[in-house]
Amino acid sequence: MDAKCPKCSNVASLNENMTIVTCHHCGFKSTYDKYIEIMTEIATTLSYDYVPNNPL
Numbered sequence: 001m002d003a004k005c006p007k008c009s010n011v012a013s014l015n016e017n018m019t020i021v022t023c024h025h026c027g028f029k030s031t032y033d034k035y036i037e038i039m040t041e042i043a044t045t046l047s048y049d050y051v052p053n054n055p056l
Contacts, residue, residue, distance in 0.1 A: 006038045 005012040005023035012023035014032065021035040022028070030038065 006042055
């Protein structure tokens with residue numbers, strides 16, 4: 001299964017047991033649980049940085 005690398009944004013691989021995420025482009029390697037924590041933090045940061053163009 002594929003995943004998005006949080007370090008370089010290329011395609012990373014999730015092993016068959018769904019326990020390890022590895023990016024062959026930049027060398028990122030993490031447990032799946034830690035990967036989910038990292039991606040959640042990135043998504044939260046992006047949502048806080050979002051400013052709509054609609055005037056109030």
